[in-house]
Amino acid sequence: MKAFAALVAREVRLAWTGGGLWLPVVFYLAVATLFPFVTGPDKALLARTGGGILWIAALLATLLPIERLILPDRQAGILDQLALRGWSDELVATAKIIGQIFAFALPLLLATVVGSALIGLPETQLGTLLLGLALALPALSGLSVTIAALTAGLSGASALGGLLLVPITIPLLIFGAGTLSENPGNAMQLLAATALAITALSPFAAGAALRAGRT
Amino acid sequence: MSSRQASLPSINVDNVAVIRGNRLVLRGLSVTARSGDIIWVRGANGCGKSTLLRLIAGLLYATAGSIKTEGRIALADENLALDANLTVEKALMFWADMDGASAEERRAALADMDLQGLAQVPVRFLSTGQRKRACIARVLASKADIWLLDEPYNGLDSASCARLDQAITAHTATGGIVLVAAHQPPSINVAHSLILDRPEANA
Numbered sequence: 001m002k003a004f005a006a007l008v009a010r011e012v013r014l015a016w017t018g019g020g021l022w023l024p025v026v027f028y029l030a031v032a033t034l035f036p037f038v039t040g041p042d043k044a045l046l047a048r049t050g051g052g053i054l055w056i057a058a059l060l061a062t063l064l065p066i067e068r069l070i071l072p073d074r075q076a077g078i079l080d081q082l083a084l085r086g087w088s089d090e091l092v093a094t095a096k097i098i099g100q101i102f103a104f105a106l107p108l109l110l111a112t113v114v115g116s117a118l119i120g121l122p123e124t125q126l127g128t129l130l131l132g133l134a135l136a137l138p139a140l141s142g143l144s145v146t147i148a149a150l151t152a153g154l155s156g157a158s159a160l161g162g163l164l165l166v167p168i169t170i171p172l173l174i175f176g177a178g179t180l181s182e183n184p185g186n187a188m189q190l191l192a193a194t195a196l197a198i199t200a201l202s203p204f205a206a207g208a209a210l211r212a213g214r215t
Numbered sequence: 216m217s218s219r220q221a222s223l224p225s226i227n228v229d230n231v232a233v234i235r236g237n238r239l240v241l242r243g244l245s246v247t248a249r250s251g252d253i254i255w256v257r258g259a260n261g262c263g264k265s266t267l268l269r270l271i272a273g274l275l276y277a278t279a280g281s282i283k284t285e286g287r288i289a290l291a292d293e294n295l296a297l298d299a300n301l302t303v304e305k306a307l308m309f310w311a312d313m314d315g316a317s318a319e320e321r322r323a324a325l326a327d328m329d330l331q332g333l334a335q336v337p338v339r340f341l342s343t344g345q346r347k348r349a350c351i352a353r354v355l356a357s358k359a360d361i362w363l364l365d366e367p368y369n370g371l372d373s374a375s376c377a378r379l380d381q382a383i384t385a386h387t388a389t390g391g392i393v394l395v396a397a398h399q400p401p402s403i404n405v406a407h408s409l410i411l412d413r414p415e416a417n418a
Binding site: 002003006007010014017018075076077078080081082083084085214 | 272273274275288289290292293294295296297298299300309310312313314
């Protein structure tokens with residue numbers, strides 16, 4: 001357990017020192033800041049569309065850390081050394097996903113409070129938006145680690161990662177946007193179920209990708 | 216040096232063949248190593264020295280044959296496996312935590328490779344030889360029974376080579392096994408010399 005905690009802590013530390021923490025947050029807030037410039041200062045329009053924009057910004061922010069999640073560890077031999085010590089690839093993937101939740105999902109949730117203020121989101125929607133993102137962000141973390149494992153070492157990995165990630169996240173986006181409606185109950189349940197399934201399956205998919213990539 | 220575990224370390228590679236990238240890298244290879252053995256694995260470039268070490272480490276699967284090992288394994292290959300932004304001491308601490316090594320054992324490994332003066336230097340600022348020494352210090356601190364060293368002398372000066380030889384001798388004296396894949400012969404007494412041929416040359 002201590003070793004697992006050390007591995008999770010390493011992931012968080014690497015995110016802090018490697019830009020994996022602040023880059024997605026700055027990107028997320030930049031989108032929230034730029035959006036009103038495009039739509040104009042129409043408060044009603046911003047209130048109606050702002051939540052959806054933050055959802056899309058969150059999905060796109062997921063792409064940013066992908067390149068640093070697996071490839072540097074594979075190139076440095078860290079993954080080999082963990083396998084040598086009997087760590088299953090699924091357990092390594094789980095540690096990376098948990099690290100990503102701490103280093104990416106939690107800061108993005110905090111940034112949502114700032115972003116919603118920038119975009120002029122009604123306070124009544126903020127709670128729903130935060131709950132929806134809190135459900136979806138662990139799944140997005142799982143997907144980013146899985147796609148990082150699948151594309152590590154491939155040429156054009158970041159573009160390929162985007163092409164893979166965006167279609168997979170469509171159900172999360174649809175249900176997430178649904179939670180911003182007047183009756184969010186059903187959409188929230190579907191979002192929770194989808195996010196849970198993705199989060200639970202991600203370690204296995206990422207683990208298989210890590211194993212397949214070993215040379 | 217720690218004493219060996221209850222069951223003595225051993226390596227049994229039996230009639231192994233490996234195909235990688237549609238190329239037969241190893242064919243009909245058998246190796247046996249017992250507690251206290253030092254084996255020098257040698258051969259031309261591409262003959263499968265690193266492949267053999269990775270097979271024994273369990274990082275690759277054999278196409279045919281079987282590999283059985285007893286004891287914990289440590290591998291030092293071309294990959295440093297140390298976080299570049301951390302100091303040498305902290306980078307080693309990560310693996311020491313993974314291996315359950317004490318701070319004393321970590322310090323001893325640093326001292327064995329004459330790295331005390333570089334302990335607080337970030338790994339990314341080390342020279343090639345210093346990186347190699349840090350990589351070997353990781354193996355020393357691992358408390359593993361079997362050391363798999365791939366080209367461990369590359370980049371080391373003569374004093375560092377002597378330190379490595381000393382560490383290998385001390386490890387095998389306490390019952391450990393060391394496989395050294397290298398072009399140049401180690402200056403220590405080796406139990407066996409395993410010469411690998413390119414399988415396609417004999418096919």
